[in-house]
Amino acid sequence: xxxxxxxxxxxxxxxxxxxxxxxxxxxxxxxxxxxxxxxxxxxxxxxxxxxxxxxxxxxxxxxxxxxxxxxxxxxxxxxxxxxxxxxxxxxxxxxxxxxxxxxxxxxxxxxxxxxxxxxxxxxxxxxxxxxxxxxxxxxxxxxxxxxxxxxxxxxxxxxxxxxxxxxxxxxxxxxxxxxxxxxxxxxxxxxxxxxxxxxxxxxxxxxxxxxxxxxxxxxxxxxxxxxxxxxxxxxxxxxxxxxxxxxxxxxxxxxxxxxxxxxxxxxxxxxxxxxxxxxxxxxxxxxxxxxxxxxxxxxxxxxxxxxxxxxxxxxxxxxxxxxxxxxxxxxxxxxxxxxxxxxxxxxxxxxxxxxxxxxxxxxxxxxxxxxxxxxxxxxxxxxxxxxxxxxxxxxxxxxxxxxxxxxxxxxxxxxxxxxxxxxxxxxxxxxxxxxxxxxxxxxxxxxxxxxxxxxxxxxxxxxxxxx
Amino acid sequence: xxxxxxxxxxxxxxxxxxxxxxxxxxxxxxxxxxxxxxxxxxxxxxxxxxxxxxxxxxxxxxxxxxxxxxxxxxxxxxxxxxxxxxxxxxxxxxxxxxxxxxxxxxxxxxxxxxxxxxxxxxxxxxxxxxxxxxxxxxxxxxxxxxxxxxxxxxxxxxxxxxxxxxxxxxxxxxxxxxxxxxxxxxxxxxxxxxxxxxxxxxxxxxxxxxxxxxxxxxxxxxxxxxxxxxxxxxxxxxxxxxxxxxxxxxxxxxxxxxxxxxxxxxxxxxxxxxxxxxxxxxxxxxxxxxxxxxxxxxxxxxxxxxxxxxxxxxxxxxxxxxxxxxxxxxxxxxxxxxxxxxxxxxxxxxxxxxxxxxxxxxxxxxxxxxxxxxxxxxxxxxxxxxxxxxxxxxxxxxxxxxxxxxxxxxxxxxxxxxxxxxxxxxxxxxxxxxxxxxxxxxxxxxxxxxxxxxxxxxxxxxxxxxxxxxxxxxxxxxxxx
Numbered sequence: 013x014x015x016x017x018x019x020x021x022x023x024x025x026x027x028x029x030x031x032x033x034x035x036x037x038x039x040x041x042x043x044x045x046x047x048x049x050x051x052x053x054x055x056x057x058x059x060x061x062x063x064x065x066x067x068x069x070x071x072x073x074x075x076x077x078x079x080x081x082x083x084x085x086x087x088x089x090x091x092x093x094x095x096x097x098x099x100x101x102x103x104x105x106x107x108x109x110x111x112x113x114x115x116x117x118x119x120x121x122x123x124x125x126x127x128x129x130x131x132x133x134x135x136x137x138x139x140x141x142x143x144x145x146x147x148x149x150x151x152x153x154x155x156x157x158x159x160x161x162x163x164x165x166x167x168x169x170x171x172x173x174x175x176x177x178x179x180x181x182x183x184x185x186x187x188x189x190x191x192x193x194x195x196x197x198x199x200x201x202x203x204x205x206x207x208x209x210x211x212x213x214x215x216x217x218x219x220x221x222x223x224x225x226x227x228x229x230x231x232x233x234x235x236x237x238x239x240x241x242x243x244x245x246x247x248x249x250x251x252x253x254x255x256x257x258x259x260x261x262x263x264x265x266x267x268x269x270x271x272x273x274x275x276x277x278x279x280x281x282x283x284x285x286x287x288x289x290x291x292x293x294x295x296x297x298x299x300x301x302x303x304x305x306x307x308x309x310x311x312x313x314x315x316x317x318x319x320x321x322x323x324x325x326x327x328x329x330x331x332x333x334x335x336x337x338x339x340x341x342x343x344x345x346x347x348x349x350x351x352x353x354x355x356x357x358x359x360x361x362x363x364x365x366x367x368x369x370x371x372x373x374x375x376x377x378x379x380x381x382x383x384x385x386x387x388x389x390x391x392x393x394x395x396x397x398x399x400x401x402x403x404x405x406x407x408x409x410x411x412x413x414x415x416x417x418x419x420x421x422x423x424x425x426x427x428x429x430x431x432x433x434x435x436x437x438x439x440x441x442x443x444x445x446x447x448x449x450x451x452x453x454x455x456x457x458x459x460x461x462x463x464x465x466x467x468x469x470x471x472x473x474x475x476x477x478x479x
Numbered sequence: 480x481x482x483x484x485x486x487x488x489x490x491x492x493x494x495x496x497x498x499x500x501x502x503x504x505x506x507x508x509x510x511x512x513x514x515x516x517x518x519x520x521x522x523x524x525x526x527x528x529x530x531x532x533x534x535x536x537x538x539x540x541x542x543x544x545x546x547x548x549x550x551x552x553x554x555x556x557x558x559x560x561x562x563x564x565x566x567x568x569x570x571x572x573x574x575x576x577x578x579x580x581x582x583x584x585x586x587x588x589x590x591x592x593x594x595x596x597x598x599x600x601x602x603x604x605x606x607x608x609x610x611x612x613x614x615x616x617x618x619x620x621x622x623x624x625x626x627x628x629x630x631x632x633x634x635x636x637x638x639x640x641x642x643x644x645x646x647x648x649x650x651x652x653x654x655x656x657x658x659x660x661x662x663x664x665x666x667x668x669x670x671x672x673x674x675x676x677x678x679x680x681x682x683x684x685x686x687x688x689x690x691x692x693x694x695x696x697x698x699x700x701x702x703x704x705x706x707x708x709x710x711x712x713x714x715x716x717x718x719x720x721x722x723x724x725x726x727x728x729x730x731x732x733x734x735x736x737x738x739x740x741x742x743x744x745x746x747x748x749x750x751x752x753x754x755x756x757x758x759x760x761x762x763x764x765x766x767x768x769x770x771x772x773x774x775x776x777x778x779x780x781x782x783x784x785x786x787x788x789x790x791x792x793x794x795x796x797x798x799x800x801x802x803x804x805x806x807x808x809x810x811x812x813x814x815x816x817x818x819x820x821x822x823x824x825x826x827x828x829x830x831x832x833x834x835x836x837x838x839x840x841x842x843x844x845x846x847x848x849x850x851x852x853x854x855x856x857x858x859x860x861x862x863x864x865x866x867x868x869x870x871x872x873x874x875x876x877x878x879x880x881x882x883x884x885x886x887x888x889x890x891x892x893x894x895x896x897x898x899x900x901x902x903x904x905x906x907x908x909x910x911x912x913x914x915x916x917x918x919x920x921x922x923x924x925x926x927x928x929x930x931x932x933x934x935x936x937x938x939x940x941x942x943x944x945x946x947x948x949x950x951x952x953x954x955x956x957x958x959x960x
Contacts, residue, residue, distance in 0.1 A: 054575060055543070055570075055572045055573070055592055055595055055596060055599070056570055056571050056572055056573075057548055057552075057571075057573075057575065058552060058571055060548050060549070060552060060575075061549060061552050062547065062548075062549020062550065062552065063549065064549065065549070065552075076946075083611070083642075083643075084525055084527075084611060084641075084642030084643045084645070085518070085521075085523065085524050085525050085642065086524060086525020086526075086527055086528045086550070086642040086648075087525075087642070089525075089528065090549060090552075106519075107518070108517075108518025108519050108523075108645075109518070109643050109645075110517075110518055110643060110644070110645030111643060111644055111645050112645075113643070114615060114643050121518070123955075125519075127954070127955050130954045130955070131954060132947075132948075132954075133948060133954075134945040134946055134947070135946065136946040144611075145546075145547060145610075145611050145612050146611040146612075146615060146642075146643045149581055149611075149612060149615050149616065150615065160955050160956050161954065161955055161956075162950050162951075162952055162953065162954050162955070162956075164948060164949070164950045164951060164952075165948060165950065165954065166948075173547075174546075174547030174548070174549030174550060174576075174612075175547050175576055175577055175578050175580075175581055175612055176578065178549070410599075432568075
């Protein structure tokens with residue numbers, strides 16, 4: 013089986029780098045059973061979070077932050093959940109808007125609140141001001157309030173609020189706010205330095221993924237600046253030094269990468285196969301990065317060979333073990349359902365098909381309905397694999413449940429929502445690959461991406477297999 | 480009036496510490512002297528979330544939120560807990576308002592959502608809650624509900640609960656209870672009460688805690704011991720039919736007085752049911768008083784349980800603990816009514832409690848409970864500011880003699896013996912709860928001054944990284960720095 017490698021990603025405009033590629037590829041082909049969503053109001057979408065949740069996911073990742081939500085008290089719950097999901101302690105304020113503020117405007121309340129927080133401000137990280145539905149609807153001029161404050165203070169204003177969008181909107185807006193405020197323009201470019209924007213808060217392995225990819229890039233002599241991953245303000249200030257921005261998933265950070273390209277002339281890459289997951293996924297990702305940074309191909313090949321050898325060596329160790337053999341046998345053509353963000357779901361579908369021999373029967377894509385790159389990848393993958401799973405964009409929980417029943421899936425990869433569905437339907441094999449997460453604690457930063465992640469992912473899949 | 484700290488020689492501390500008795504705080508509250516800032520106080524959290532927590536409790540009641548979905552998805556009421564007695568997870572139903580809906584209104588969406596909720600979930604009752612967006616743009620929810628009401632099977636109630644109303648979560652919860660009780664009244668006729676006295680138990684606003692099942696079982700057991708049956712329990716997973724059964728109970732009791740006060744009063748008005756003005760039964764004395772008050776409320780002669788072998792056994796345990804801890808200071812770092820009830824238990828052990836989690840607004844919110852306690856002679860000392868400095872004053876004392884700190888998780892980095900009591904997960908009510916509490920206190924004293932190897936007993940806060948920002952000019956322009 014082969015999957016065509018698309019050209020290196022390098023964009024100039026607002027659209028995704030891959031969307032720009034002028035390769036004539038079919039849209040979803042007839043083999044795909046694309047589920048058309050019924051029209052009408054959706055009552056229940058537990059995949060969606062408030063924009064403020066996304067803001068919190070990013071805010072939590074820059075050391076010693078503080079935030080103030082300009083809205084009623086309850087709005088902080090979304091940001092608090094994000095800090096908990098990221099495993100970070102939080103410090104917060106809110107303007108506590110009430111009816112008076114709704115009628116007469118809440119700018120004075122906000123000014124008083126932020127002034128108090130800054131008198132003095134003793135945190136080492138940014139102070140975020142997030143707007144909410146209420147302050148956005150009544151049109152409070154939060155920018156003018158923020159303009160009162162000394163420019164030397166790390167104040168970052170982010171337009172958020174549930175009516176403005178979901179968690180991805182919040183993530184991207186906050187990243188954008190950080191870049192606008194902190195990135196230093198007068199820095200010298202470093203030819204072998206990159207900014208890496210991980211899948212911030214999309215799953216419980218994302219931080220481990222970033223560290224694993226840093227390890228691989230360091231092996232190629234590339235210095236990596238982690239953006240919003242255990243970062244400090246220093247990480248943000250030096251963003252302009254980088255010669256490349258690496259985005260792992262288009263849902264998180266592509267808009268920021270486009271901003272950096274426009275303002276700082278830093279190109280960016282997004283791998284054609286999206287996540288560096290599995291042998292092929294990592295190899296293609298490394299090649300993409302290598303091309304832009306002019307890293308000798310032989311150097312990349314050496315790293316790939318060395319790491320692949322490590323992976324294959326680890327995988328062969330237990331081959332004679334009965335349990336291992338039985339599990340591998342069980343894995344073959346095992347019907348699997350994958351539900352995640354568009355790029356994430358595709359990456360896992362490709363990996364489990366091509367590298368583990370499983371058989372995706374249902375792919376639920378929570379994002380990416382309008383992404384040409386995703387549609388093209390799916391189409392290519394279907395052609396190459398001769399599989400025709402049900403593919404559903406933005407499925408509801410009920411639709412996922414129906415698809416699980418219809419396809420007789422025996423393994424589920426998804427979030428805690430699908431874990432619950434699996435328990436309800438008696439499908440015991442489950443791998444948690446995306447949030448929300450209401451089942452697992454996350455203490456070790458173990459990755460699923462990169463070569464170490466490949467071993468972790470494979471081990472997790474095999475160990476979860478039941479009779 | 481105790482206006483000065485104990486260590487009056489330290490002028491620095493004089494500025495930082497304020498220690499008062501509850502009666503003093505109440506008096507100042509009555510005089511309007513407490514600088515309460517409701518909007519900034521966590522005790523005055525969102526009215527929508529308070530309402531939504533209650534609305535989510537019932538099977539057969541579909542809470543439909545007219546507003547953006549973000550308000551409910553990050554919310555704890557939508558999470559299943561291991562202690563959830565019915566393994567019930569509420570559905571997150573919303574009209575998912577967007578910017579377009581803000582501009583053009585979402586009446587059609589709401590009507591459609593009501594129809595869909597009815598046809599797909601078949602609830603007995605659809606409870607429409609509004610959040611900030613719907614309230615601000617002035618959606619006429621009542622008109623929409625009325626329009627579709629003839630075409631749906633379920634009854635419909637609509638309540639304005641937007642967080643920006645500034646009512647606070649407790650009032651939000653009360654509003655939903657009131658609407659539900661009115662609905663119960665409209666659906667039932669006042670039944671003839673049975674001869675066996677029975678009560679309705681209301682748990683807590685945030686129901687489904689891991690400890691809740693054990694605690695309800697324990698209290699039902701004790702009620703049964705006192706000759707009282709449990710008519711229904713209002714908690715996460717309660718079925719619609721059990722909600723309608725409320726009028727059949729002889730009286731209402733709530734684990735948390737503050738939570739239950741308004742709903743109980745309203746039930747008294749509707750169904751002539753007495754209610755018990757008392758807080759959490761923590762400790763032997765409080766548990767027996769709790770049972771006695773319930774017996775009185777349902778018209779029973781109070782059965783003296785002091786001769787009960789089980790009670791006798793616990794009395795001996797309390798006496799033994801009192802021998803050990805008489806005169807010892809107890810620092811209660813537990814919020815709300817649980818903290819007050821714990822302080823009362825400390826008194827039962829002969830200890831001298833001091834509350835560490837009172838705030839100005841807490842005085843207002845907890846005032847009825849405070850009055851009850853003060854009436855019974857519990858005028859606790861409470862420290863409002865300078866807590867850490869206060870704790871540091873005990874560093875030179877022998878570890879085994881230091882005050883005992885009661886807190887859910889040991890985040891204090893000093894070395895006071897700490898009884899870690901997490902009301903979310905640890906069952907501490909009734910007689911069986913006494914075992915857990917005494918064990919925790921004994922363990923705290925036993926390990927005082929020793930390195931704590933328990934992985935989850937203690938964590939270190941890393942939030943304080945005082946950084947000085949060198950600024951050229953004032954912090955805020957046009958505002959004096």
